[in-house]
Amino acid sequence: MYVADQTFCLTADNRTLRKKQMSRFSIRPMHAMIPEQHTKTYCFNLAYKSYSSIFGIHSVCVNKPFFQSVQRLRFRFLLTCSMSDFNTYMTRFDYSGIIDFIRQNGTLVKYRRGEPFSLTGSSCKTMGYIRKGAFIYSAHDSRGERHVVGYAFENSFVGDYGAFRLKEISGVDIVALCESEVYLITYETLERLITENSSYFLHITELLYSEIYQRFVDTYTRTPEERYIKILQCNPHIFERTTAKDLASYLQITPETLSRIRRKLKKSNKNLF
Incomplete structure (x- = not known):
């Protein structure tokens, strides 16, 4: 499949979001949506090319839900690489x-x-x-x-x-x-x-797209605490390289929220540190 800078919608009802049922999400082109559906729609742009390459997808651009802000921030959900387990x-x-x-x-x-x-x-x-x-x-x-x-x-x-x-x-x-x-x-x-190695790189592209899509869905279906725990499980020493402020930005939460999450996990004696 080839898609270039086209707007799509990831749709789900409130029950799906509460229960985090991945299989009940659906993806539709924006032109196929009707206005009434926007209240249950997360809009994002897929701006990827059919690259036969190790980095495959150029980026996934994520917009906040329609009902959250008129001035929607556009985040580039770049495919970036990290410690072998981080991605x-x-x-x-x-x-x-x-x-x-x-x-x-x-x-x-x-x-x-x-x-x-x-x-x-x-x-x-x-x-x-x-x-x-x-x-x-x-x-x-x-x-x-x-x-x-x-x-x-x-x-x-x-x-x-x-x-x-x-x-x-x-x-x-x-x-x-x-x-x-x-x-x-x-x-x-x-x-x-x-x-x-064109066919070899095409397979890699498919793996990369799968991971980027999963990250996008995690943004809406996992709580900040769950996403933070997932990062620590993959990279327990991340604070040796980055600041809490930057990690909070990566998680799309405030530094204060991250601080509360860390205190809560420390108090509950979760073996994450």
Whole structure:
């Protein structure tokens, strides 16, 4: 299936949302909806291309529900890579061939803490595989407010692939959280790898889309506490790399809410720390 910048609706009734029944969600094009249905509709844009590539989907743009705000914030739910368990797609497929290719054909570059990998408004000329370190992805909305949209950790990929592949301007800042080392590859190098392994990369694209979609649904069906616990289970040492303020932004909650969640979990003696 190929879809480019088309608006879709994820619909569910209140009972489905309360019980978190994934199978009862339905997806429809916006043009097929009627106004009365909007009160039970979450609107989002699927802006992905049928890339035969390791990063596949460019982005998923999430809008808040119609009834929550007239000025709907547009969040880029970027596919960003992280510690091998932080994004499950890294454990659902054998990437050893791709990683070996990048190591053999890429250039090892060191980044200091706070040094940008790429910035909003810049052209993306390289992608990378993280040998050591961590990166944070952030974007600004129309009011100038910063939102953390992803993380990238050791043994995973880093970069704004959509902008890189389409030779467009990046819409996110990607900055090193600590001393990091990355194998960088150019557009021409990655193009050669994709051309030689098109069917292989198509399968990876399907895995990536599945994970992004699951993240989107989790935003509406899981409580902030449940999403926080899920992150800690995948990456119990995340606070060694990021601040509580940035993690709260990534979870789309306030720092105060995250603080209350952490105190509650600590008081209940849940083995998460």
